[in-house]
Amino acid sequence: MSKTQMEAGLPKVQHLQVTANSVGQRLDNFLLNQLKGAPKTLIYRIIRKGEVRINKKRAKADTRLQLDDLIRVPPVRLSQKAAETPVGKSLRELLLGEAVCFENADLLVLNKPAGLAVHGGSGVRVGLIEALRQVRPELEGLELVHRLDKDTSGCILLGKSRQVLNALQQQLQSKTLGKFYQAWVVGHWPADLREVSAPIDRASSPSGERLMRIAEAGEGKKALTRFRVLKKVAGFTLVEAEPVTGRTHQIRVHARHAGFPLLGDPKYGDAAVNQAFQRQGVGRMFLHARRLVFTDPKGGETLTVEARPDPSWKQVQTLMQNWNSKHE
Missing domain, CATH: 3.30.2350.10 (Pseudouridine synthase)
Structure with a gap:
């Protein structure tokens, strides 16, 4: 293979111009979209090291792009397997x-x-x-x-x-976009427990996985979740959860904090209960984003969109019916 042929396969510097469809987008998200197959760690590393330039100047990951910005991207070797899977x-x-x-x-x-x-x-x-x-x-x-x-x-x-x-994310930030979840929790959730307000912070994890916890006084970020009891079956409760704030793992952490961990939750759940259901062939976490309520940015009307749970939700209720008799 000649030197020219070898060089032809090497990654090269790219110069990308921002079009109207990317105006307002964060730099990191723009690069994730443009560099198919590039891991997030690589994206953040080249930004942090100043190898990505906007109009010949260094930029941060959260820099918002403007029309006709010229973005210099250094030579990046991408995983073709990831890009073409x-x-x-x-x-x-x-x-x-x-x-x-x-x-x-x-x-x-x-x-x-x-x-x-x-x-x-x-x-x-x-x-x-x-x-x-x-x-x-x-x-x-x-x-x-x-x-x-x-x-x-x-x-x-x-x-x-x-x-x-941008319009929809503004609704999210202003809390005018409603997100309503359903979850099966372990235990009998009391009907008068209608909200959990407790700050959430990142928990230390030796393995490096993302774990959250209820923060100590004066620490973490404020978090509020509203709950409503929908149904009780044996030793379990189906609840509706509305996360007023949007913290990582918020519903899961707040439910456990209240004493009612989500069924099937691999991080914050009851391991023994989860394993019992897994042995019966039901191994998922029972948290489902049931309904969204938001304003159509173009039409202006209020839209309510629902998603039906998958068949495992009926399957797990059948297993719950016999739970008390087997685990008394």
């Missing part, structure tokens, strides 16, 4: 059909299955957004308005343009 047939069919809860010219609401990460990353080649960009290539400006944990199912909202994305 094809979406499986079953996921493709799901995203094109049954998973679509609502769609118009400006936005999309999907019923995300449990077990699917919203972004590709460490150990995850294809997340929801990468899969959607493969199966819906015509939606060039598609971006997530918010996120869901990998183990959480249900409504997830996406904007089809930068203008719509």
Whole structure:
């Protein structure tokens, strides 16, 4: 192979110009979209080291892009496997059909299955957004308005343009976008326990996994979750949870703090109870984003979109019926 041929395969400096569809986007999110297959750690490292320049100047990860900004990206060797991993047939069919809860010219609401990460990353080649960009290539400006944990199912909202994305995220920040979840918890949740207000902070984890905890007085970030009892079956309660604030793992941490951990929660749940259900073939975490309420940025009308839980929710109730007799 000649030197010219070898150099042809090497990564090169890129100069990317910001178009109208990317105005207002954070630099890190822009690069994650442009550099298919690049891990987040790489994106943040090249930004931190000053190798990414906007109009010849250093920039931070949260820098908001302006129209016609010229972004210099250093030579980056990408994982072609991550960038080109094809979406499986079953996921493709799901995203094109049954998973679509609502769609118009400006936005999309999907019923995300449990077990699917919203972004590709460490150990995850294809997340929801990468899969959607493969199966819906015509939606060039598609971006997530918010996120869901990998183990959480249900409504997830996406904007089809930068203008719509910004408008929906503004509703999220101003708390005018309502998110309502359903969760099965272990124990009999009292009907008069209607909210949990307790600050949340990151917990130390030797393994490096993301764990949160109820913070000490004067520490952490304020967090408020409203709860409502929907149904009781044997030793379990189905609750509706509305996270007024949007902290990481908020519903899960607040439920455990109240004494009623989520069924199937691998981080904050009751390990013995979880294992008992796993032996019966039910191994997911029972947290589902049931309903979104928001204003259509273009039409102005209030939209209420719901996502139905998957069949495992009926299956687990059958198992619950016999719980007390087996575990007295």
